[in-house]
Amino acid sequence: MQLTVGISEMKVSTDPKDTLITYSLGSCIGVALFDPDAGVGGLIHCMLPLSRLDPDKAKKNPQMFTDTGVPALIQTLLDRGGTRKRMIAKVAGAASPLNDNGMFKIGERNYVVLRKVLWKNEILIAAEDVGGTVARTMTLHIQNGKTTIRSGGKENEL
Amino acid sequence: MSQREEILARVSTISSLPTSATQMLALANNPDAQIDDVQRTVEYDPGLVTNLLRLANSAYFGTGGAINSVREAVVRLGFKRVFQIAMTSAVAPIAQKEIRGYDLPRNGLLRHSAATALAVEYLPKRLSMRVPDATYTAGLLHDLGKIVLGTYLEINSAPIVIKAYRESISFEIAEQMVLGTDHAEVGAALLEYWKLPQVVIDSVRWHHNPNKYPHEDKTVVDLVHLGEHVARICGTSSSTDGMNYSVCVESLDRLGVVPDVLELVAADVLGSLEEICSIFN
Numbered sequence: 001m002q003l004t005v006g007i008s009e010m011k012v013s014t015d016p017k018d019t020l021i022t023y024s025l026g027s028c029i030g031v032a033l034f035d036p037d038a039g040v041g042g043l044i045h046c047m048l049p050l051s052r053l054d055p056d057k058a059k060k061n062p063q064m065f066t067d068t069g070v071p072a073l074i075q076t077l078l079d080r081g082g083t084r085k086r087m088i089a090k091v092a093g094a095a096s097p098l099n100d101n102g103m104f105k106i107g108e109r110n111y112v113v114l115r116k117v118l119w120k121n122e123i124l125i126a127a128e129d130v131g132g133t134v135a136r137t138m139t140l141h142i143q144n145g146k147t148t149i150r151s152g153g154k155e156n157e158l
Numbered sequence: 159m160s161q162r163e164e165i166l167a168r169v170s171t172i173s174s175l176p177t178s179a180t181q182m183l184a185l186a187n188n189p190d191a192q193i194d195d196v197q198r199t200v201e202y203d204p205g206l207v208t209n210l211l212r213l214a215n216s217a218y219f220g221t222g223g224a225i226n227s228v229r230e231a232v233v234r235l236g237f238k239r240v241f242q243i244a245m246t247s248a249v250a251p252i253a254q255k256e257i258r259g260y261d262l263p264r265n266g267l268l269r270h271s272a273a274t275a276l277a278v279e280y281l282p283k284r285l286s287m288r289v290p291d292a293t294y295t296a297g298l299l300h301d302l303g304k305i306v307l308g309t310y311l312e313i314n315s316a317p318i319v320i321k322a323y324r325e326s327i328s329f330e331i332a333e334q335m336v337l338g339t340d341h342a343e344v345g346a347a348l349l350e351y352w353k354l355p356q357v358v359i360d361s362v363r364w365h366h367n368p369n370k371y372p373h374e375d376k377t378v379v380d381l382v383h384l385g386e387h388v389a390r391i392c393g394t395s396s397s398t399d400g401m402n403y404s405v406c407v408e409s410l411d412r413l414g415v416v417p418d419v420l421e422l423v424a425a426d427v428l429g430s431l432e433e434i435c436s437i438f439n
Contacts, residue, residue: 007393008428023263026395047393047428048421057425064425097387098328098404103417106391107401134323135400151397152319153261 005043008064012042012076016143023137025093027107029066029114029130030138032090032158033073033123034145035082041142044073049109066113074121084121090147090158091128092138107131127158162338165311169347172310178203179248182241183353193232196240200228209247210240212437218276218430219243242294246275249298250438252305259308259315261398265435267305270394271298272434273427277385277392280426284419287377296361296382299354303345303362313337315398322402329399330366342366368409380409384420391424392431 005011005022013020020043022030034041044063051058051065062068077087091114094107111130118125129136129149137150138158147158159167174180181199185191200206207228213219214231219239225231232240253268262270278297282289307313322332333340346363361379364371365386371379383406390401409415 006432024266024393024395024397026390026393026401028391028393045393047391047424053418053421054425057429064428095401097390097401098326099407101405101407101410103410103415103420104387104391104405105417106421133400133402135395135397137397151400152323153316153397 005045007045008047008061008069010042010044010063010069010073010076012040012073012080013142014038014040014080018142020140020142021137025136025138026095027093027104027110029091029093029107029110030136031070031073031114032138032140032147033077033082034088034090034140034142034147035077035086036088036145037086038077038081038083039142040077040080040082041140041145042073042077043138043140044069046070046110046114048106049113066110067117070114070117071121074123084123087123088126088145089118089123090140091125091130092136092149092158094130095133095135096131098133129156129158160338165307165337165339165344166347168311169306169344169351172306172348173252175352176203176206176248178206179244180352182244185237186241186355191237193229196232196237197229200232200240200244206244206247209250209437210243213243213246213434216430216433216437218434238291242275242298245295245298246272246434249302253302254438255305255309257304257308257396259311259313259398260304260396261315262304262308262396265439266394266396267301268438269431269435270389270396271301273389273392273394273431274298274300274382274385276427276430276434277388277423278381280423281381281385281388281413281415281419284423284426285413285415287413290378290381292355292357292361293378293381295354296358296365296378297385299345299349299358300362300365300382300386301341301345302348303341303343306344306348307333307337307341319398322399328366328404329402340366366403368406376409376412380406380413383409384413384415388420388423388427391420392427
């Protein structure tokens with residue numbers, strides 16, 4: 001079954017028939033986490049870097065922010081039998097407009113915050129497709145952890 | 159006839175606005191229009207009645223209590239809001255369709271249009287500014303040129319995409335170089351044909367380049383320009399043009415925008431977007 005992950009949402013599955021997909025990653029960051037031994041995987045689409053921007057919204061929807069969403073994704077995988085050591089992280093998004101004069105450095109900041117969160121959890125980034133000005137669609141196959149990125153009409157495995 | 163002239167000439171052959179929306183436009187220009195006139199116009203279009211009642215009861219447009227009739231909606235929300243809802247209702251069926259030329263899936267343009275319309279209202283609120291009357295409509299309609307180019311004229315966007323990304327130029331400039339025109343100019347021509355107010359037409363025409371807007375007060379065009387960037391932050395960019403657009407620094411200066419404001423507005427927009435879009439699905 002194909003499950004769509006909306007903006008500021010995450011989905012986790014242990015069903016090998018499931019595919020998790022998220023569309024239109026611009027400056028947002030998409031993180032696919034997969035534990036091959038436990039057969040559990042999850043995909044999140046975070047819009048903004050830091051929850052301190054709006055603590056009320058972060059409380060209602062932690063997935064909106066990278067600093068609260070990604071720890072929530074890690075925890076959900078742990079609850080479903082995953083372990084940090086085995087988790088494979090793949091990352092996409094963090095684009096910016098052309099002449100980003102600092103106002104719109106949201107993509108870059110999303111990426112920096114993500115690296116910090118993964119570092120704290122001792123999870124390395126196995127592969128990434130980040131930056132530039134393109135929009136990306138990210139797919140995670142729960143059967144084998146295969147992660148693909150579609151951008152500009154082309155699809156590539158990450 | 160140049161390619162640009164050919165494209166712009168085709169605008170008049172493309173679908174027209176629903177009669178109820180055209181009549182609402184006429185009422186907007188009529189200072190003597192009465193509540194009865196607005197009510198009659200809405201009730202003439204059963205689809206609009208349904209959408210008006212749903213939107214009038216949404217968290218974004220609503221006023222708190224339940225609204226059960228067209229008259230109640232007109233009285234409680236006011237003509238400006240009812241007009242905006244009529245335009246949203248008129249444009250939604252067109253903007254819902256897949257636009258192959260821009261690789262926009264079904265609902266892609268509707269989400270982007272609605273997100274921009276919300277952003278251009280939330281942004282001035284966050285800046286403690288009055289929201290100009292035409293802003294919502296200009297935000298909602300800013301990218302309709304993509305329907306003309308991407309669906310009706312079935313342009314091949316491949317050479318535009320290659321040019322934009324290879325040469326690191328803003329997407330609409332690549333459109334101008336390949337087609338002789340861009341989706342903003344084509345969209346403005348369509349809105350002129352539909353007889354939208356001039357401020358809406360001009361703001362759509364220059365939404366990628368607010369400095370060229372031909373009037374001194376650039377508030378509406380600046381809001382649409384930045385509102386569209388916020389809509390892209392909210393994950394509503396298509397995979398063809400992505401975020402490959404320039405930011406007008408002067409728009410930021412003129413409105414006095416600081417970085418946190420854009421993020422706050424993005425969070426505001428996301429809070430209302432699903433509700434608005436779900437009404438049309």
